[in-house]
Amino acid sequence: MPGFNWHDSINLLSKLTLRRTFNATKVLSSYYISKWTKRPVQWGYPISISFEPTTSCNLRCPECPSGLRAFTRPTGMLQKDFFRETIDQLSKELLYLVFYFQGEPYLNPAFLDMVKYASDKGIYTATSTNAHYLNENNARKTVESGLDRLIISIDGTTQDTYQSYRVGGKLEKVLEGARNIVKWKKELKSKTPFVFFQFLVVKHNEHQIEEIKQLAKEIGVDEVRFKTAQVYDYENDPNNLIPTNDKYSRYKKNSNGEYEFKNSLNNHCWRLWHATVISWDGLVVPCCFDKDAQHTLGDLKGKKFKEIWHNDQYINFRKQLLQSRKNIDICANCSEGTRVWSD
Numbered sequence: 001m002p003g004f005n006w007h008d009s010i011n012l013l014s015k016l017t018l019r020r021t022f023n024a025t026k027v028l029s030s031y032y033i034s035k036w037t038k039r040p041v042q043w044g045y046p047i048s049i050s051f052e053p054t055t056s057c058n059l060r061c062p063e064c065p066s067g068l069r070a071f072t073r074p075t076g077m078l079q080k081d082f083f084r085e086t087i088d089q090l091s092k093e094l095l096y097l098v099f100y101f102q103g104e105p106y107l108n109p110a111f112l113d114m115v116k117y118a119s120d121k122g123i124y125t126a127t128s129t130n131a132h133y134l135n136e137n138n139a140r141k142t143v144e145s146g147l148d149r150l151i152i153s154i155d156g157t158t159q160d161t162y163q164s165y166r167v168g169g170k171l172e173k174v175l176e177g178a179r180n181i182v183k184w185k186k187e188l189k190s191k192t193p194f195v196f197f198q199f200l201v202v203k204h205n206e207h208q209i210e211e212i213k214q215l216a217k218e219i220g221v222d223e224v225r226f227k228t229a230q231v232y233d234y235e236n237d238p239n240n241l242i243p244t245n246d247k248y249s250r251y252k253k254n255s256n257g258e259y260e261f262k263n264s265l266n267n268h269c270w271r272l273w274h275a276t277v278i279s280w281d282g283l284v285v286p287c288c289f290d291k292d293a294q295h296t297l298g299d300l301k302g303k304k305f306k307e308i309w310h311n312d313q314y315i316n317f318r319k320q321l322l323q324s325r326k327n328i329d330i331c332a333n334c335s336e337g338t339r340v341w342s343d
Contacts, residue, residue, distance in 0.1 A: 005223060008194040011148055015095055015124045023047065023093040024274075031273035038267070040318035045093040045309055048275040050288060051086075052101035053078050053108040055280060059130055060167040062239050073293050075103075078280040080110040082300075084117055086278065089305050091121040099127040100151075101277055102291055106133035112145045119146030128153060128198070130169060134177025136184075142193065143184045150193040152178055152221070155200045157211040164204050165241075175219065182220040196223040201248035202241040267325045269334075272318055276309070284308050286317055289330040 026044035033041045055075040087094075097118050105111050105127050118125050126149035134142070142150065154174050156162030162171040181195055197216045201209070209226065216224045228250045229241050242259065243249050253259055269287075277285045282300035283293045297317060298308030308314065325331045 005194060007191060008149065008222075011192065011194070012096070012124050015122055017092075017122070019092050020047075020095050024095065027274050031268075031270055034273065034318065034322060035268040038322045040315050040322060042273065042310060042314070042318065045090060045306060046274060046276050047094070048096035048098065049090070049094060050098040050101050050275070050277040051078065051083060051114075052103065052278065052280045053099055053105040053111045053114070053127075054103040055101075056107045057102075057104045057130075058107070058132055059104070059169050061165055062167065062241075073279070073283075074281065076280050077108045078110075078114070080114055080117075082282065083114050086300060086305055087118055087121065087123075091118075091123060094123055096124045097126070099125065101279060101288060103280075104130055104133070106138060112138070112141045112147075115142075115145040115147050119148070124148045126193075127151065129177075130166065131174040131177035132169065134180050136180055139177065139180035140184045140188070142181060143188050143190050147193040150181060150195045151198050152195065153200065154178075154197045154212065155202070156205045157208045157215055161205050161208060165200065165202060175215075178219050178221055194223075195221045196225050197221055198225050198227055200227050200229050201243050201245070202229050203243050204240075206243040206245050206248065267322050269321055269325065269331070272321055278305075286330070289334055295328075295330060 023044040024047050027042075027047055030041045030043040054077045055073075056077070087097075099105050099111065099115060106129055111127075115125050115127070125145075125147050127147065128151040131152045131154070152174065153166070154162070154171075155165050156171065159171045162174075163169055178195070178197070181193070185191075185193075185195075197212060199205070199209070199212050213224050226248055228248055229243075230250065246252065271287050275287065277288055277290070278300065279285065279293055283296045284298040284300065284305070285293050286295055286297065295317065297313040298305075298311060300308070303311075320328060321331065
């Protein structure tokens with residue numbers, strides 16, 4: 001939950017109940033005990049989860065498995081009933097729910113119904129979209145659903161720059177979608193969702209950082225946030241994505257002139273204690289860096305989530321992380337703590 005905004009933060013805090021606060025205290029305590037003792041202790045249940053509405057996407061971004069159609073796992077849509085069963089198990093402890101893992105959420109026709117279901121249970125809800133489906137009807141339904149946070153991915157202020165990463169995308173559709181959301185917030189006198197442009201900084205768009213701030217101001221979105229790009233083959237950077245501005249890069253050049261990862265990769269990770277990710281078909285994975293669900297820790301088609309959260313697979317994964325995080329493939333290119341700046 002990076003960045004800070006007073007209205008958004010107050011809204012999030014308003015979702016706290018005694019039970020959620022007690023659960024968060026248990027989770028935080030167990031994390032620090034694990035960090036200090038190097039032994040996996042897990043109390044409570046997740047504070048935050050990510051649920052994947054779909055793996056389908058309309059764009060073809062070069063560093064994204066959805067865009068590259070490169071998944072080894074099946075593509076599909078999260079079913080409403082399956083989602084509700086899981087939320088019913090966790091809603092009393094759960095504070096924060098992200099409707100995103102891979103894919104474009106608005107391609108799932110039941111997406112906004114699921115948002116409303118979670119919102120009605122007092123859970124803070126967020127999603128990330130490329131905004132191509134935020135027409136008048138969807139924009140109004142988004143505001144009415146109770147969605148608390150809407151992240152709009154926009155990686156350029158001109159069509160040529162935008163489409164160089166968001167392959168197949170139309171910048172004007174993104175801007176139209178953002179305007180529709182802002183319009184319906186005003187029409188319905190709603191303070192939510194908190195809307196921000198997320199600008200993935202890469203070499204070909206870093207010259208437009210100031211321009212995106214101005215564009216956001218003109219449209220009326222709440223904030224602009226800049227995200228560092230994950231480059232899988234960063235040593236060679238085949239798509240020439242690593243920016244020259246070191247502030248917005250996950251990588252730095254060493255004395256030999258070769259790129260290396262900035263993150264020191266200490267043997268602990270708050271995310272593994274307070275959050276989890278669930279794929280559209282019920283696979284529970286450690287975090288959003290496991291895009292192909294190679295480290296599946298459980299399957300909700302066979303067991304309840306609360307059983308999986310404390311099972312042997314989870315214990316062993318946390319133990320491995322506490323001993324040698326850099327030897328876990330999905331952790332080796334992790335940007336936790338280095339990824340987003342607000343302006």
